[in-house]
Amino acid sequence: ENIFDRSRMAPKTPIKNEPIDLSKQKGCTPERNPITPVKILDRPQPDPWTPTANLKILVSAASPDMRDREKKKELFRPIENSEQSDTPDSLQYDIVDDSTVDEFEKQRPSRKQKSLGLLCQKFLARYPNYPLSTEKTTISLDEVASILGVERRRIYDIVNVLESLHLVSRVAKNQYCWHGQHNLSQTLKMLQEAGELQYGELMTSQHKEQDLEYKFGEQKKETVPDSQDRPLLDFSEPDCSSASANSRKDKSLRIMSQKFVMLFLVSKTKTVTLDIAAKILIEETQDTVDHSKFKTKVRRLYDIANVLTSLGLIKKVHVTEERGRKPAFKWIGPVEFPEKTDELREHCPTSDPLPGTQGEACVQYQTSATGKQRFTRHTSFNSAQPCEATRRKVSSEPNSPREEKQASIVNSDENCSKMINLAAVCRQKIEEDTGNKACDAKTVLNSAKNSNITLPLSLLPVPGDSDFCVNPLPQAVFPVVQADVPSFSLPIGISSQASHPSTPAASKTENGKPTLVPNQPFLCFPSSSLFMLCGGLQENNLNELLPTAGDLGNRSAEAQAAVFPTVCQKRSSHKCSSPSTPVADEEPAAKKQMLEHSFLPLSLVVPKKPSESPKAESSQGSGSSAAVHLETDHLDLSSLAAPEVVANKEPTKPLGCQEQEKPSQNKDPDEPPPGNEHVSKENANQPFQPQYLYVQPTAGLSSFNFLFSANQAPGAISLATNQMPSLSVPCVMVPSAALPSFPLVCSPPFTSPLSPVPDGSFSAAASTNFSMSSLASTTPVFISTTAVVTPKVSPAPSVDPQQPAQPALHLSPVLTRSYSAVKLDSPVCMGHPMTLLKLQQPSSAPLTPKSIRPAHHEAFFKTPGSLGDPVAWKKNEGNQTRNASSVQRRLEISSTSPD
DNA sequence: CACTCCCGCCAATTA
């Protein structure tokens, strides 16, 4: 108002005209127009006319911010303020009268204008909600603080809350990375899960006041009151609280923020009153929170609430209770978490967060595997959680594994944290479920299991590593198993499901069968970065697995393991992708690094396996069989990596390797060309029918083609059988950066001539061509599951018939399926070459440019139609009848059609 | 007066 007046006034000086705006005019006049006192007097009568008063008014009206800004000399951003009058004011002011402003402005801007909420809006206005995956926006605290004209302290308040939701992550001192809301749904989902675990019971028991509670209360029994809960919490929280038990950070605004959000997510009404929240958040066991403490908590909650309000996640409301009206906040953000949740949910009504579970599973898996593995895993974790960990030393130490986990969880920033959280959640779930229950009930996984698989765990053990299986954890394994299982038993269904996590429809369609698989297939990775093509992988895995399994128990185990990861990845990818660009946002360098780190170890291990697999066995010798160990390792790795592609790959590799070997032998001659044929051959050869064939083009690798042969998964038969050896070669990890370089072409038809197979059928998905030639040769990038192994690498390899090259094959299939999945970021390290693909563009390219994720899904699945070579399919089917159903569908749809 | 929550001291962490 004032502004207008002023503007008017200014020009006009006199303005007697409008009595209406007297007050305004007053303000205006005095300020700008030295001129017309008289007029002013006239009109303003009602109010205090003194010039000063006017000034004050103006000032207050105007934005203090403006002043500040001026002081700072920074320009305003109209944007931020847009909503409020402030913006206009500021703008106008700026425009209209700067000079005058100063005078007036001196006055303090109203408190509102300095509110954290407004500041947050300004802050948020600077960054896109859904930044392109490719571009990573770095935020300099100093810069932002100066731009926004506030002390840095205030920026911390904002950033800490945003960080808790993974909208940003800290990359370095004074530097944050903006991720946007791509992963918000995932984060919320995680928080919801964690919240359920943590607070479900509590809420119920403790606070009835609100509705919160008991939504579930206990789905998970485990949520045992405290012990578990805490872990969960920890998990949920990015911080390293675990590491440093009580360091100040534990109290950090971040954690509070997450907990606060959890309360909303857990609350039936989605409304939480401040006092209740404060009580709940004062974890102190005691209720006797002293008043001061309570007050402090409330203050903090206001801080958080202001930021969340700016994000549009909550709004302020008042609830009237007996006592009277209490301040409260209502959740107005998303309640459902489409991506993952949906899919999961579809499968499992229970609505548990599969992803989390899976993630956890993965983790456990790793853990369970071997002591070494554990370490590795831990390491990986730590690495995985670069941000926080880095930030805070704390977590670094390896304490008890558990703690580490937590710590890691805590540490992990966004991605990591998510992963961690998921893992934690999974863990809990697992525990609860331990048996089957959890899995079954909740997630799709269960369904998948049910349908296809029996018990993953059991499977795992089979391989030989009792350790592996046993130790680990059922829990961890569990999830994996599920995925795996399905794959085994129902390769098709599983794969399909996996692949399509994001797109339900697709999955459904794919499944053909209702199957169950849906859930299984995917592993949920918290971070988008990890996108794996689960579907592809799964399929591949399945195929491979199947064959493998048939052949070797070990393989089966591997397969499972592989699958699991794969699944996870898929989920993640799907989920991630669907919302926004899959890859990028979240995966910051840190992640990559983490991944890499984690992988590295893995990779190291892996490498051995593939090429050495035989060796490995012998060398390792430990346990029942070397092979087993290898597998285990892989598994572990995978589990570690799980989130990442790598993990998946590894597992796959083994399988793949084995398969490859066989196939390779048989195939060698054939090579890539006809993927189908190869596949078929392989299948034939192998006890199992490899569903996928991965065809690599020549050793040259200029392009890798993955074909999913007939069935869905064309396994990765790589032409390269020859290459197989190469596969054996350790995995290569490709830095995220590198990834981009890799051209992965998933989609469309194979580029490679090799695979005649492709037929057009594979749309993008089906055939994955990697034109990695460069990569292949140089680096081994590999898509995890699949096949991309670099042939070159170790040619020899396959000493072991079983393991050696195979990895590649497996991988390839995976790739193909998931082709999109590949993540560059995470280097894949699997023992085998893994190709990483970025789903985003590459995959998308083939598909639809736009929605990469969706596209993927659809493309994969849908494409089939396009794919069209029914014939090929048929062939495959013939070979592999098993899959035909869902799996094939997938394959067809997705990539398979290559044939 | 109660609700909000800004402000900035100053300790914990980091670099």
Add this chain to the structure above:
DNA sequence: TAATTGGCGGGAGTG
């Protein structure tokens, strides 16, 4: 040791 983070609570602005 200096700088960065961020807990914390006094106390002011608002209604």
